[in-house]
Amino acid sequence: xxxxxxxDVQTVMDRDPAVKSRTxxxxxxxxxxxxxxxxxxxxxxEKRRYKTARxxxxxxxxxxxxxxxxxxxxxxxxFIDHATGVVIGETAEIGNxxxxxxxxxxxxxxxxxxxxxxTIGNNVVIGAGAxxxxxxxxxxxxxxxxxxxxxxxxxxxxxxVGIPAKIVKRVGTTTIDLHHDxxxxxxxxxxxDLCHSLSEMEFRLEKIEGKLGIEAPxxxxxxxxxxxxxxxxxxxxxxx
Numbered sequence: 001x002x003x004x005x006x007x008d009v010q011t012v013m014d015r016d017p018a019v020k021s022r023t024x025x026x027x028x029x030x031x032x033x034x035x036x037x038x039x040x041x042x043x044x045x046e047k048r049r050y051k052t053a054r055x056x057x058x059x060x061x062x063x064x065x066x067x068x069x070x071x072x073x074x075x076x077x078x079f080i081d082h083a084t085g086v087v088i089g090e091t092a093e094i095g096n097x098x099x100x101x102x103x104x105x106x107x108x109x110x111x112x113x114x115x116x117x118x119t120i121g122n123n124v125v126i127g128a129g130a131x132x133x134x135x136x137x138x139x140x141x142x143x144x145x146x147x148x149x150x151x152x153x154x155x156x157x158x159x160x161v162g163i164p165a166k167i168v169k170r171v172g173t174t175t176i177d178l179h180h181d182x183x184x185x186x187x188x189x190x191x192x193d194l195c196h197s198l199s200e201m202e203f204r205l206e207k208i209e210g211k212l213g214i215e216a217p218x219x220x221x222x223x224x225x226x227x228x229x230x231x232x233x234x235x236x237x238x239x240x
Contacts, residue, residue, distance in 0.1 A: 004076065008035055011077045015099060031080030034066035038074060045070035072106075075122070089117035091135070101128035101146070109134045109151075121156065143169075 012025040012032050019025045025032055037060030044053035053070035061067045066083035068074075071090035078094060080086055082102040088094075091114075092106040104126050108116035118132045121139045127146030132138065139156030148165040159169035209215075 004039070005036065007076060008032055008078070011079050015079045016081060030064040030066070030083040034060055034064040034068060034080055034083040034086070035074070035078055037064070038068040038070070038072070041068075041070035042072070042074070072117075091115045092117035093119040095120055095122035095124070095140070097122055098124045098126075100126040101130075103129040105131045105133075107131065107133050118150075 009022055009025050009032065012019055012029050013022060016025070016029065016031075019029065037056055041053045041056035041060070044050075044056065050070075057068065057070050064083040066080060066086040066088075068086070068088040069090040069092070072088045072092040072094070074088075074094045075096040075098065077097045079099040080101075081099065085103040086100065087105045087107060089106055089108050091108070094106075098120055106118050106120070110116045115135045117135065119135070119137045120126075120132075121137070121142065123141045124138055124144070125142075126132070126144045127148065129147045130144045130150070131148070132144065132150040134151060136150070136153040138144070138150070138154045139158065141157045142154050143159045144150060144154075144165065145159070145161030147163070148161050149163045150160060150165040152164070154160050154165075154167065155170075157170055158167050160167050162168075
């Protein structure tokens with residue numbers, strides 16, 4: 001258990017750039033404290049000492065802001081960056097080398113006494129405020145974008161974002177990083193594509209009307225196909 005405890009401290013050192021020393025991690029890392037409380041509570045839970053286990057769970061929630069049920073199974077090198085608002089249900093299972101951020105929920109959608117919480121694979125990153133619901137599986141090397149709501153199983157080596165979450169990338173990685181701002185947004189991408197398509201149609205229609213001698217009313221300023229950019233705003237219609 002000492003080796004596992006040391007590994008938990010080293011995980012904080014590796015993934016939290018704000019921590020300056022192992023002593024600081026041991027004393028002030030709420031995520032580390034939440035994990036340590038859970039590991040002890042889980043051992044009690046396995047021995048069927050349910051009330052004592054829940055007492056440790058309750059104390060951990062008050063002290064760290066994280067509510068990790070003693071029945072949850074958590075692997076090695078688990079990291080919580082800020083523990084506030086983290087909720088992990090009783091039948092949740094988490095693999096090795098997983099990182100989650102504040103406000104993450106691994107919740108259930110049923111009141112039946114059976115497997116009702118997610119199973120998380122190895123090398124998974126779950127962004128702040130993400131919610132994963134039900135007895136679904138999140139494969140190895142998956143990234144879940146901040147604020148996403150995942151209600152269906154996700155295959156390995158994928159990136160998912162949105163509400164409900166959709167797969168936007170299928171390139172595997174085992175790197176733990178903080179670049180949630182670089183995750184693609186499928187809604188924004190679809191909006192940008194629509195804007196470009198409308199602009200191209202307006203441009204082509206204007207050329208056809210010109211050849212036919214039709215005096216066209218003022219429309220949205222045409223944007224040539226070669227003028228595509230990453231600007232998210234559509235052209236504004238001119239006053240007439």
